[in-house]
Amino acid sequence: MRADRLVSLVLLLRQHGRLSATALARELEVSTRTVLRDIEALSAAGVPVFAERGRLGGFTLLPGFQTELTGLNHDEALALLVAGSRRGAQAFGLGPALASAMRKVVDALPETQRAAAAGAVRRLLVDPDTDLLLRRLTTEEVPDDVVAEVRRAVVAGHRLRIHYRAAADRAPAWRTVDPIGLVTARGQAYLLATRSGQDRTYRLSRVLAAEELDEPATRPDRVDLGRAWQDRGTRFRSGGDQVTVLALVTPERRAGLADTAVAVLSERTEGDGRVRLEATFQDARHAEWALWQPGAHVEVLAPDWLRTTLRDRAAAIAATYAD
Incomplete structure (x- = not known):
């Protein structure tokens, strides 16, 4: 693993020109002390890396230094194959391998294409952490x-x-x-x-x-x-403790409610403009949560127990804020 890290360190310096120990540690996901030890190891191996002092200083390579260490290891190649989704690579534990592989890919590009590619990638964003309403997209953590x-x-x-x-x-x-x-x-x-x-x-x-x-x-x-x-x-969707709900929902909330359902069985537009929607939910708790979110934009027609649950919940909140 240290050999891969040393290669990544060289590639980072080649692509960025100059980086501080703190920036290198952040990119490589190690401590600053580990970066300094790696710099010493590279120098001892004959790699022309040296420090520049000052506020804008950092570590850099001798201008013109070239390396052919661009071969991908197994995990890096696998990460590239699933890189259609950055979140997919992270979910499968391949996030660091993907970052390392992409550094090698960029380093393998001709000098003229490298700058153009770096500029283009800054204008493309895939799977941001939040949507337009600042709702954070949850990703489950796995050791x-x-x-x-x-x-x-x-x-x-x-x-x-x-x-x-x-x-x-x-x-x-x-x-x-x-x-x-x-x-x-x-x-x-x-x-x-x-x-x-x-x-x-x-x-x-x-x-x-x-x-x-x-x-x-x-x-x-x-x-x-x-x-x-x-x-x-x-x-x-066809088994378990699923609940089928019949409801009237305003057009502007139809898509949101349908997205939370397991399946939409039928729908039609009524004379008042609302959508009559029949949908299934995973269980009673899921149904209650999903039908509560739109508030007065949705009216549950069936089952009766869900109508009662939502009414009692609304009454309790109204009583809390009565005065």
């Missing part, structure tokens, strides 16, 4: 060692032992699975696998520990992850 072990088993085609907590109120348990692939959706990462021949889907944030086994996984040689994800979504 690096867990996601790395899961990823290795998926890529190598080996069986996997995971210590998994299926729900917050249930004790975690060990289980051995045959991994099929990894999927990221709305900031959450999932492991698609089979267990005793049955399809299973595990949320990575609920995997407390993982261990790649030596034995090969029982799985097909080729897989269409998009189709597999769609099939599992269909089965998920």
Whole structure:
């Protein structure tokens, strides 16, 4: 890992010209002391890196210094292949590898193209951290060692032992699975696998520990992850404790309500302009939360228990602010 870091340090200096120890530490995700030790190691190895003093000083390379150390390692190549989504690379534990790989790609460009590419990339932003309403997009955190072990088993085609907590109120348990692939959706990462021949889907944030086994996984040689994800979504929507709700919603809130639902079964526009929407939600709690958000912009027609729940909730809030 230190060899990769030293290469990244050289590439950073080549691309930026001059960087302080603090900036290098931030880019490489290490301490300033580690950066200073790496600088000494590079100097000892004959790399012409030297310090410039002063307020605008920092470390820089001898002008004209060239290096051919642009080969990608396994994780960096994998990160580039999933780089269509920056969040996808982060969810799979490949964020640092993606940053390292992109530095190598930029360094491999001809000098004339490098500046143009750097300018172009500053005008393209993919998956910002917030939307236009400043709502932060949540990304579930998964320990690096867990996601790395899961990823290795998926890529190598080996069986996997995971210590998994299926729900917050249930004790975690060990289980051995045959991994099929990894999927990221709305900031959450999932492991698609089979267990005793049955399809299973595990949320990575609920995997407390993982261990790649030596034995090969029982799985097909080729897989269409998009189709597999769609099939599992269909089965998920058709089972469990789902709640079907019939409601009237104003046109401006229709899209927001539909986006929170598991599925929209039917809809039509009524004479008063409101949309009569029939939709399913994951469970009672999800339905109550989703139908409460639009406030007076939505009127629940059925089921009766949900009408009562929302009425009582509104009455309690009205009483709190009565005076």
